[in-house]
Amino acid sequence: MLNLRLYMLQRLTALLMAPLVIGHLAVMIYAIQGGLSAAEILSRTQGSVAWFLFYGGFVLAVSIHGAIGVRVVLHEWGGMKGALLDGATWLLGAGLLWLGAHAVWAVTFT
Amino acid sequence: MKAARGINSRAHPLWLAYILHRVSGLGLALFLPLHFWVLAMAMTDPARLDGFLNLTDTGIVKLAEFGLVFLLAVHMFGGLRLMALEWLPWTPSQKTLAACATAASFGVAALFFLKAI
Amino acid sequence: MTASPTLKVTIERGPSGAEVFDVPQYDNQTVLDVVSWVQQNVDPTLSYRFACRVGMCGSCAMMVNGVPRWTCRTHISKVLDGNAVTIGPLRNLPVIKDLAVDMDPFFDKWVAAEGIHHGGLTRDDPIAPVDEGSAEREAANAAIECINCSVCYAACDTVAGNPDYLGPAALQRAWTLLNDAKDEGRQTILDAVSGKGGCHNCHSIGSCTAYCPNELDPLAAIAGLKRETAKSFFKRGR
Numbered sequence: 121m122l123n124l125r126l127y128m129l130q131r132l133t134a135l136l137m138a139p140l141v142i143g144h145l146a147v148m149i150y151a152i153q154g155g156l157s158a159a160e161i162l163s164r165t166q167g168s169v170a171w172f173l174f175y176g177g178f179v180l181a182v183s184i185h186g187a188i189g190v191r192v193v194l195h196e197w198g199g200m201k202g203a204l205l206d207g208a209t210w211l212l213g214a215g216l217l218w219l220g221a222h223a224v225w226a227v228t229f230t
Numbered sequence: 231m232k233a234a235r236g237i238n239s240r241a242h243p244l245w246l247a248y249i250l251h252r253v254s255g256l257g258l259a260l261f262l263p264l265h266f267w268v269l270a271m272a273m274t275d276p277a278r279l280d281g282f283l284n285l286t287d288t289g290i291v292k293l294a295e296f297g298l299v300f301l302l303a304v305h306m307f308g309g310l311r312l313m314a315l316e317w318l319p320w321t322p323s324q325k326t327l328a329a330c331a332t333a334a335s336f337g338v339a340a341l342f343f344l345k346a347i
Numbered sequence: 348m349t350a351s352p353t354l355k356v357t358i359e360r361g362p363s364g365a366e367v368f369d370v371p372q373y374d375n376q377t378v379l380d381v382v383s384w385v386q387q388n389v390d391p392t393l394s395y396r397f398a399c400r401v402g403m404c405g406s407c408a409m410m411v412n413g414v415p416r417w418t419c420r421t422h423i424s425k426v427l428d429g430n431a432v433t434i435g436p437l438r439n440l441p442v443i444k445d446l447a448v449d450m451d452p453f454f455d456k457w458v459a460a461e462g463i464h465h466g467g468l469t470r471d472d473p474i475a476p477v478d479e480g481s482a483e484r485e486a487a488n489a490a491i492e493c494i495n496c497s498v499c500y501a502a503c504d505t506v507a508g509n510p511d512y513l514g515p516a517a518l519q520r521a522w523t524l525l526n527d528a529k530d531e532g533r534q535t536i537l538d539a540v541s542g543k544g545g546c547h548n549c550h551s552i553g554s555c556t557a558y559c560p561n562e563l564d565p566l567a568a569i570a571g572l573k574r575e576t577a578k579s580f581f582k583r584g585r
Contacts, residue, residue, distance in 0.1 A: 122548050123547065124545070124576050124580055131313060135313070138306060142306075145302065145303065145338060149341060149345050152342075155287060156286050158272055158276050186255075195508070215263070216263070216266075219267060222270040223265070223266040223270045225273070226269060226270045226271070226272040226273035244551065244552055245553070312551055315551055317570075
């Protein structure tokens with residue numbers, strides 16, 4: 121259930137995220153060596169504008185990308201359509217953005 | 231007819247690439263809210279966050295993490311394959327691309343797994 | 348023609364369920380021959396469609412063992428499972444009776460995708476020259492052998508989940524016209540394939556290309572439409 125605008129949003133957020141995902145995978149592989157701790161994560165991220173922009177951009181892109189992706193599945197496999205489908209798309213995007221923004225704020229600025 | 235006889239209308243490599251992309255995407259969409267919620271504890275309840283992070287030392291959680299990293303890698307490489315197919319001058323070698331995407335995903339996930347244990 | 352072992356032919360007949368028929372096997376027997384034998388010798392009420400019997404008219408497509416095929420050019424020996432075969436009406440289209448489906452949605456979408464000629468000349472104008480060697484003409488030529496059989500439409504999982512989706516055949520036709528030097532409906536076509544049922548719903552599953560009996564490539568045509576609409580999105584903002 122995509123028109124050109126949703127399709128372009130989906131592809132552009134995907135292009136934006138490709139390098140971010142590779143970065144995220146690299147950080148994960150690096151960070152899990154010797155176990156994970158809150159202190160270790162926060163010492164890396166706290167007060168860092170770079171990490172804020174990295175993960176802030178990631179969260180924004182994934183909220184849009186995830187909402188549109190789940191929208192397609194809700195329509196094709198769940199039979200949802202019309203205003204209900206539009207509402208679900210917005211709810212998903214806003215929900216992901218809300219939770220994600222909280223997480224980014226928590227690890228970079230507090 | 232290029233398709234092998236005796237198969238139903240779905241069992242071909244591009245369909246497998248499609249279903250892998252869809253299922254991995256759905257899995258990531260379900261995992262993300264949990265991921266964000268746990269990380270937000272850094273602000274509200276750091277001790278509880280450490281509790282969650284200590285869980286990552288147990289075997290079953292490690293296996294689940296391997297699954298998540300695999301989902302992320304497979305979804306990214308599958309997505310790059312899709313965009314190459316759609317936007318770059320297209321050749322019939324798409325099936326090879328689909329295979330490479332899966333192989334690369336396995337590679338990344340395996341690297342993570344080896345480092346984690 | 349020597350009569351040899353009997354075929355177990357299961358024919359799906361809509362609400363009344365499936366029926367099994369014993370059909371004598373011959374050399375050089377197509378799936379359409381099998382269906383015709385049942386209709387002529389066992390049950391004259393069996394409904395199905397065919398016309399040319401040589402793979403030109405596109406009217407005899409059916410599901411054979413779960414795979415959409417042109418039945419007049421499919422040898423029964425190639426699709427037999429042991430000595431059994433299951434034949435059903437085409438997927439993704441409303442069944443009228445037995446093996447005959449309503450093709451209206453398929454052709455309505457053909458028109459909705461602007462798969463019609465958009466002329467700009469009158470009979471008084473000279474005939475527009477066509478450069479047979481140009482890349483555009485080669486792209487247009489690639490799909491002109493489409494016989495409208497709806498095999499790709501029946502194979503498409505996106506159509507199955509999204510009834511508004513225009514489907515591979517109609518979009519491939521739109522791509523052909525977009526590349527046709529004599530067609531002047533470029534923006535009309537791009538707009539028609541950019542709506543909520545347009546080419547952007549395609550997930551590149553590729554069943555259309557895998558099952559096209561004429562070995563055409565709707566998947567590549569739809570990718571072409573995605574490319575052109577994306578370019579137009581950057582240029583014109585829509």
